[in-house]
Every structure is written in C-alpha cells, then in structure tokens.
Amino acid sequence: MKRVLLVDDQNIVLQGVAALLSVSPELEVVAALDSGEACIDWLDSGERADVILLDMHMPGIKGLDTLKQIRNIADIPVLFLTTFDDAYLRQQSAEHGARGLLHKNVGLEELVSSVLKVANGGSLLAEKGKDTLGAITPREDEIAKALVEGKTNKEIASAQNLSPGTVRNYISNLFSKLGVRNRSEAVVKLKKLGLF
Incomplete structure (x- = not known):
C-alpha cells in the first residue's frame, strides 16, 4: 500500500481528495495538512510518505517553495494539485522537480492512477511532451x-x-x-x- 501525504489550505479539498483516494485499496492517506509549513514540520519530525499531493497556491510558503524545502529533507515524489494548468506552470513544476501537475477537477480514476504512477516512480509531466510555448529561460x-x-x-x-x-x-x-x-x-x- 502506498502512503499519501495531502497538503492543501482548503479543508474541503483535503477531505474530498482523501475520501476519493480511500476508494483505492492500494492507497492510504497518512496525513492531511493545511500548509507548506505544516508539511515541512511533518517531514522534519521523521514522518514519510510514498507521494505528496501538494497544492500549488497556498498562503505562507507557496507550493514551489515548499517543494524546494521537501527536496532538502527527503526524496519523496511530489504531485501538484492546482486550479490552473498552463505551459508556464507546468514548466516551473518540472524544473523544480515535481513529477506531475493535476487539475483539481480531475476525475476519480485519473486521480488514483496518477497518484499510483507517481508513487511508483513515474512522471506525468514527461507524457505531455514539450509545451507548444518556448521554454522560459x-x-x-x-x-x-x-x-x-x-x-x-x-x-x-x-x-x-x-x-x-x-x-x-x-x-x-x-x-x-x-x-x-x-x-x-x-x-x-x-x-x-x-x-x-
């Protein structure tokens, strides 16, 4: 069973995603945290997960900055949850080491398969290929x-x-x-x- 850490400042999103993931016998939500700071504290305490679903836009430490700090603590794959999905955001996610970007209106089947893929070492970003826009330098x-x-x-x-x-x-x-x-x-x- 793969251990999932959820990080989002919206309680309804945390509850909703946790409920959806609990449908899969292969996934277990080990914690649902409401900020980047709480995520870093959780990891600093020695806790671990197989994959982190991280909100991109949060008060306090933003998603990308949280990802940078996660990289300094543990080698855990990160999958961003976002309301927005565009080429610039996808590129920034990839450059900072995220394994994927999921839109918050994703369906159950895609959510579960994406989380399992990333938890097992895969990446969603690679599937998208090169963005049609030129890379941001x-x-x-x-x-x-x-x-x-x-x-x-x-x-x-x-x-x-x-x-x-x-x-x-x-x-x-x-x-x-x-x-x-x-x-x-x-x-x-x-x-x-x-x-x-």
Missing part, C-alpha cells in the same frame, strides 16, 4: 519575479546588468510565452499561478 524567470515585485524596466536592467532595451525584449518574450498583452496582465497571471 532562467533570465526570463528572474524578470518575471521582478515584475511581480513591481520593479521598473530601469531597476530590472540595473539589477540584471542589462540595457533597458534588452530588458524590454525579455519582457516582450515573457508576455508572449505567458499569453498576456501587458505588464499588469503578466503580474496578475503570475500571482494567480502562485509562482511568486
């Missing part, structure tokens, strides 16, 4: 973070040791990859995805 990722922080092009250029024109080019590429038209839409989307 590390520099674009830094610029995305700066946009969310409200920095101007001039401030970004200074911090990244780039010319303002080069920063504008990076921002234009980032908008294209995010599917947005301007800085405001980019910030809204990045915040909605819970990445920064």
